[in-house]
Amino acid sequence: MAIKAGDTSRDARSRKPYRLLSISVSPYCELVRWVLEKASVPYQETCSVPVLHFFANKCKGGGIDVPLFISNEVTLTEARQTIEYIDSRVPPALMLYPSDSALNTETQRLLDVFFAKLITSVSSFSYSYCLPEKALLMPVITYKAPSWQTCLVDRFYSKFRARMEQSLPAGMHLIDGFRKTIEEVFTEVDGLLKDGRPFLLGDQLTIADISFAAMTGPLLAPNNYGSPLPDPLRIPEPMRVFAESLRSRPAGRHALKLYREHRPRPQLEIDHHPASTTPESRLSYLKSRLIACATGSPVQLKVFAWLRKHKPVCMLGKTVIISRDADVREALARNTEFTIAEINAPNMLRLNGPFFLGMDASETYTREQGDTRKVIKPDESQLITAIAKKHCQALVNAALPIGRIDMVSNLARPAAARFIAEYFGVPGQSETRLMYWMRSLFYDLFINLNNDRSIQISAEIAFRELGPYLLDLIAERRKLAKKGQVGADFLSRMVDMQVKKQISLDDDGIRRNISGLIVGALDTTNKVSTSVVNLLLDHPDWLSQAKAVVDDEIAFRHLCFDVLRFDTMATVMRRYARNDIDIAGVRIPQGSNVFVATGSAMFDESAFPDPQSIKTDRPLDRYLHFGDGMHRCFGEYVNRIQVPIIVGSVVRLPNVRKHSTLLFDGPFPDQFVLAFDAQPAK
Ligand code: HEM
Numbered sequence: 001m002a003i004k005a006g007d008t009s010r011d012a013r014s015r016k017p018y019r020l021l022s023i024s025v026s027p028y029c030e031l032v033r034w035v036l037e038k039a040s041v042p043y044q045e046t047c048s049v050p051v052l053h054f055f056a057n058k059c060k061g062g063g064i065d066v067p068l069f070i071s072n073e074v075t076l077t078e079a080r081q082t083i084e085y086i087d088s089r090v091p092p093a094l095m096l097y098p099s100d101s102a103l104n105t106e107t108q109r110l111l112d113v114f115f116a117k118l119i120t121s122v123s124s125f126s127y128s129y130c131l132p133e134k135a136l137l138m139p140v141i142t143y144k145a146p147s148w149q150t151c152l153v154d155r156f157y158s159k160f161r162a163r164m165e166q167s168l169p170a171g172m173h174l175i176d177g178f179r180k181t182i183e184e185v186f187t188e189v190d191g192l193l194k195d196g197r198p199f200l201l202g203d204q205l206t207i208a209d210i211s212f213a214a215m216t217g218p219l220l221a222p223n224n225y226g227s228p229l230p231d232p233l234r235i236p237e238p239m240r241v242f243a244e245s246l247r248s249r250p251a252g253r254h255a256l257k258l259y260r261e262h263r264p265r266p267q268l269e270i271d272h273h274p275a276s277t278t279p280e281s282r283l284s285y286l287k288s289r290l291i292a293c294a295t296g297s298p299v300q301l302k303v304f305a306w307l308r309k310h311k312p313v314c315m316l317g318k319t320v321i322i323s324r325d326a327d328v329r330e331a332l333a334r335n336t337e338f339t340i341a342e343i344n345a346p347n348m349l350r351l352n353g354p355f356f357l358g359m360d361a362s363e364t365y366t367r368e369q370g371d372t373r374k375v376i377k378p379d380e381s382q383l384i385t386a387i388a389k390k391h392c393q394a395l396v397n398a399a400l401p402i403g404r405i406d407m408v409s410n411l412a413r414p415a416a417a418r419f420i421a422e423y424f425g426v427p428g429q430s431e432t433r434l435m436y437w438m439r440s441l442f443y444d445l446f447i448n449l450n451n452d453r454s455i456q457i458s459a460e461i462a463f464r465e466l467g468p469y470l471l472d473l474i475a476e477r478r479k480l481a482k483k484g485q486v487g488a489d490f491l492s493r494m495v496d497m498q499v500k501k502q503i504s505l506d507d508d509g510i511r512r513n514i515s516g517l518i519v520g521a522l523d524t525t526n527k528v529s530t531s532v533v534n535l536l537l538d539h540p541d542w543l544s545q546a547k548a549v550v551d552d553e554i555a556f557r558h559l560c561f562d563v564l565r566f567d568t569m570a571t572v573m574r575r576y577a578r579n580d581i582d583i584a585g586v587r588i589p590q591g592s593n594v595f596v597a598t599g600s601a602m603f604d605e606s607a608f609p610d611p612q613s614i615k616t617d618r619p620l621d622r623y624l625h626f627g628d629g630m631h632r633c634f635g636e637y638v639n640r641i642q643v644p645i646i647v648g649s650v651v652r653l654p655n656v657r658k659h660s661t662l663l664f665d666g667p668f669p670d671q672f673v674l675a676f677d678a679q680p681a682k
Contacts, residue, residue: 002403003074004076005075005659006071006073006673007072008660010671011272014276015072017270020032023050023053024228025141025218028066029227033045033226034264035096038262039086040264048149049142051160071085073406085402088398096210098204103201110211110212113188118216121182122182123218125178128165130235130236137230139228144227175238179242189254200212209262220247226263275432275435288664289664297568300599301599304597307323308324312327320595322597325608332627335630338577338596343576388641391422392645395411399411400679407530407650408671416525417438419521434522437466440461455666471511474495478499480492491514525646532560533647537657556616557640558618559614565608565611565625568598571599573596573598575596601624650674653676654679655677658674660673
């Protein structure tokens, strides 16, 4: 059966977070909330009164089951499917389903038991006692529900009660059956815990523990259940006595302990996706997209073609555009005349402190860039390949049964974030926060040409968190390095080299350089991979060419970077004319803003013969996607591997095609849902 599509529309400010349509007190909803909050996955919850929830669900393609879960890829109606969907997309360290196959089988068995026996018995048992007590139940079932629903259920409570008793089913005549089933499950769980293990499957907290705790929550009444429960002092005596007996059993104590020690605090309510940065209204979004379309790659490429032919060094007052390949390379090589400090340093100093992408040729540049480069080992490509492949494969695998993947938010962006976590050794307070930091800093440092204050504020908030976070991380890694425990990640190795005095950077120097590296590593990778896939899907002949060479690592890498010429990330490198400079027979006056059009050079026939066709034999070093000269991208050794891996994982999807248009958060791709023929996960 095909899985229902999600909702790809945009929020007022950005792509939508996951949404839950719920009955707040329902253990199914509590379970999904716990799984989301445990992994710090942002979501919005809309609560309804039981019975009336059906109308809200129906409008969004659901039925009677709660929660109805909506992402941009899917709409899911079953809690079990929902927790699997969420878990398979979170960073590996936060996954609740064990990767070990024997443990996984046992987890699934326990879930079968809990879902089949426990959840309905607990709900039906509790409602059987509480439904007759309107005053006891009303605050519970109307929590966060719209006021019209509260009024309606208050006015017609007896009808509501009858409907509930019928559909659950619930009623005093059924109590003994529910009690027996609950006790059976508790006996099984007591048995598992008999050997003193901390969790149901041993030493590892799994989804089985969390499911058990969430499903028994309405009876055991832990203090921090994610929604108000009936007042324990006012619940009917037999229910209270039964709940007390369960609380005192090993299984009950286990569930309460899980609540005390592992139930995260509820998330703050959000009104837009917290990994997005654009403080925009719908109107300003449309305006910026209109400008982006009018000035996007296809238009720029036409303008560049004209400039190359008629005005290769084009001066408009103090703005200069250099568009021919030879002149572009010459300008980037003449780095003492076409300088970068005037362009990049002010913002870098305001936020991060000095970083070599904001420095001109100097002893400091050579030392800092050199110290950073010393960390890269000769066989680094194996580590990069392994990390990039692992995360891409896991993310694509999660999407296979669904037949849809958001190439941005469920592939390129998390793959790049997980790469930063594992390769650079900086996971961030959460993946969402890391994404927010990286995007807002990159936006302000390199693309905030008008010094928009709201973009600056986002970056300042991000930097105030990132700076101390990195210093703590460095201190931690040094403690480990001094004990001889050095991780394989870049930061650990850098700190170890500092301890061994192989580099001269102090802690703040390491912080400045690591943050400079990672800021350049996330949304760049996302943008480039998304652009290549977008271009391939728009050009069936290029896509066929890509499919034909996808398993040939070298040819596919060339193809990706050749396609990228049609929508490269940075079409110009910005420089400042420190003196009057002559180039290609034209005098550029001192103080000019120079746009060195690398995006144009890659269509210059003298360097890229037959530039409109896609070729797999152009030398990689000729491409200018990563700049040229002394500031040529430090991360090129990463991008050459990571970008083709991300793109390749999409190209391999059977019958891959666009499902929705590409949405942006400011200049950054934010959502791009693709469809393909679903197949079982590997
Ligand atoms: C596909 C992704 C990427 C693209 C398109 C890209 C693009 C660029 C470009 C165009 C420049 C030159 C800027 C200029 O000359 O004004 C540059 C420089 C730089 N990039 Fe990247 N980059 C990417 C990924 C990365 C990664 C993963 C890292 C981290 C390892 C990184 C770190 C840097 C650094 C440190 C510089 C400055 C180099 C210097 O000044 O010596 N970039 N990048």
